[in-house]
Amino acid sequence: MNELDSELVRGHLAALGYRFVPHAEGADVVLYNTCSVREQAEQKVWSRLGIMGKRKQAGAAGTAESGWSSGFVLGVIGCMAEREGPTMMRRFPQVDLMCGPGELDKLPMLIDNACRTRALDSLERAEARAASIALQGNNHRRSSTLAAASDNLEMLDLSRAFDPDRAEHAGRSAYVRITRGCNKFCTYCVVPFTRGAEVHRPPQAIIDECRRLADAGVIEITLLGQTVNHYHYVHGAAVGADGMELPQVGGRANGQRSAVSAQRSTSFADLLRRIHDEVPTIERLRFVTSYPRDFGDDVLAVMRDSPRICRYLHVPAQSGSNRILRMMNRGYSVQEYLDFIERARAFLPDVCIAGDFIVGFPTETDDDFAQTCELLERVRLKNSFIFKYSPRPGTTAIERFEDDVPDDVKRRRNNALLALQGRISAEVHREWEGREVDVFVERISRTSGSSDRRTSRAPHGVELRWERKGTARSMRASHASAEVQEVQLSGRTSGDLIVVFSSTDQNPEGLVGRIVRARVVGSAPLILRGEVIHK
Numbered sequence: 001m002n003e004l005d006s007e008l009v010r011g012h013l014a015a016l017g018y019r020f021v022p023h024a025e026g027a028d029v030v031l032y033n034t035c036s037v038r039e040q041a042e043q044k045v046w047s048r049l050g051i052m053g054k055r056k057q058a059g060a061a062g063t064a065e066s067g068w069s070s071g072f073v074l075g076v077i078g079c080m081a082e083r084e085g086p087t088m089m090r091r092f093p094q095v096d097l098m099c100g101p102g103e104l105d106k107l108p109m110l111i112d113n114a115c116r117t118r119a120l121d122s123l124e125r126a127e128a129r130a131a132s133i134a135l136q137g138n139n140h141r142r143s144s145t146l147a148a149a150s151d152n153l154e155m156l157d158l159s160r161a162f163d164p165d166r167a168e169h170a171g172r173s174a175y176v177r178i179t180r181g182c183n184k185f186c187t188y189c190v191v192p193f194t195r196g197a198e199v200h201r202p203p204q205a206i207i208d209e210c211r212r213l214a215d216a217g218v219i220e221i222t223l224l225g226q227t228v229n230h231y232h233y234v235h236g237a238a239v240g241a242d243g244m245e246l247p248q249v250g251g252r253a254n255g256q257r258s259a260v261s262a263q264r265s266t267s268f269a270d271l272l273r274r275i276h277d278e279v280p281t282i283e284r285l286r287f288v289t290s291y292p293r294d295f296g297d298d299v300l301a302v303m304r305d306s307p308r309i310c311r312y313l314h315v316p317a318q319s320g321s322n323r324i325l326r327m328m329n330r331g332y333s334v335q336e337y338l339d340f341i342e343r344a345r346a347f348l349p350d351v352c353i354a355g356d357f358i359v360g361f362p363t364e365t366d367d368d369f370a371q372t373c374e375l376l377e378r379v380r381l382k383n384s385f386i387f388k389y390s391p392r393p394g395t396t397a398i399e400r401f402e403d404d405v406p407d408d409v410k411r412r413r414n415n416a417l418l419a420l421q422g423r424i425s426a427e428v429h430r431e432w433e434g435r436e437v438d439v440f441v442e443r444i445s446r447t448s449g450s451s452d453r454r455t456s457r458a459p460h461g462v463e464l465r466w467e468r469k470g471t472a473r474s475m476r477a478s479h480a481s482a483e484v485q486e487v488q489l490s491g492r493t494s495g496d497l498i499v500v501f502s503s504t505d506q507n508p509e510g511l512v513g514r515i516v517r518a519r520v521v522g523s524a525p526l527i528l529r530g531e532v533i534h535k
């Protein structure tokens with residue numbers, strides 16, 4: 001979500017004439033787009049703000065290092081700005097502007113204001129600084145009417161300036177937001193407070209955006225939402241003066257609709273089908289993140305019947321203990337999570353599923369943790385994002401529950417769950433050996449000249465070793481003395497499995513952003529090794 005926000009902000013500012021520089025040195029405006037979900041990410045921002053404060057002091061004293069602008073504008077945008085509020089600017093006077101994720105359309109005005117403020121004397125400056133803050137604050141739970149009337153953020157999505165030269169994967173892959181905010185209020189999560197209530201974009205606006213991206217050469221689109229399967233748009237409920245439909249607050253409880261409401265509304269399943277059918281040049285359509293509850297069979301049926309919708313689901317489980325799930329306010333039981341996974345696999349036998357888990361949530365016992373391990377054993381996810389619980393300011397959990405699981409216990413459980421997931425991932429990947437897959441090539445991951453290495457860097461910086469099925473031989477053994485000029489590329493299957501393959505192609509860059517057919521000839525816990533069959 002933050003990546004898309006950055007892209008939209010960048011496009012908006014570029015359209016207004018701002019130029020971008022590769023490093024902060026020399027910039028007149030430095031912006032940090034921030035995330036509040038993890039403590040570590042926030043620590044990095046605090047540290048950078050400290051460094052930038054020193055640079056500003058040096059600028060004011062006329063001792064700025066060469067390359068640094070003497071009085072640049074420093075801004076914090078995103079969730080940290082929203083969560084910290086104006087106190088951040090009091091604690092860090094070097095910060096000139098703050099803009100929450102729901103107010104990004106106001107950023108150019110804030111930058112302009114901050115630039116003018118630099119020329120004022122100190123008293124005027126203190127007053128003007130108050131005008132350099134745009135946060136949703138208490139307005140973030142607005143009525144649907146108010147939300148519709150004042151949702152200028154939609155303009156940011158609509159005015160998107162997609163720059164294929166700057167985009168990743170040769171400009172052939174893009175994100176499209178379909179909902180913003182979240183109504184779930186999981187007790188450990190700050191998102192409902194920083195991004196506000198769930199707001200759904202009009203389906204036609206989403207489809208038009210997908211079409212424009214396709215016209216610009218994009219072949220893979222990822223639809224984004226905190227709880228993407230909650231997407232639901234009631235037609236005629238929010239219409240602007242020009243007759244165009246506006247974003248609206250809302251969501252539906254389950255996949256059941258009456259015939260009348262089905263005519264008047266667009267569900268997530270309807271939206272997927274429309275994008276798939278109406279923008280046929282999109283070869284891959286995927287979506288994240290799904291919520292385990294409220295995921296109707298209608299969505300699974302559309303996925304099954306639409307070959308260009310990816311066989312991939314990211315469905316966080318968070319815990320295998322019903323007691324902990326209740327404390328997290330997740331709104332489903334372990335059995336309901338299991339039932340969903342079973343339904344998904346019944347509709348889509350080749351679906352790959354990833355999940356999230358939090359270990360060390362307050363009061364979590366060894367028994368609760370054992371139930372989490374048991375759940376993971378049963379659902380056999382292709383991979384999981386596993387986090388140690390850390391109390392986040394602004395959440396319900398920090399106020400209600402004592403963070404009483406010692407850090408060494410959290411670490412032990414974290415490592416144990418990672419090891420378990422590692423074993424399961426290796427088994428899941430091994431099952432793909434010998435099969436043919438379509439790979440969307442994302443990048444050149446390594447260029448080698450004279451190569452006698454069997455290890456290489458995976459896209460996530462993990463050291464990998466290959467093993468061929470049925471042999472204990474490693475790839476190093478087979479290539480130990482080979483003198484091969486080859487390039488290693490990596491990409492993803494429809495099920496989001498990472499595939500790495502070698503190419504001696506004259507123009508390997510030309511493969512990036514294309515879909516190639518490959519045979520899986522080996523595997524490791526995190527990746528598949530492929531051989532290209534045809535391009």
Ligand code: SF4
Pocket residue numbers: 182183184185186189190191192226227291
């Ligand atoms: S569903 Fe829960 S964890 Fe996800 S964004 Fe909403 S509140 Fe946060």
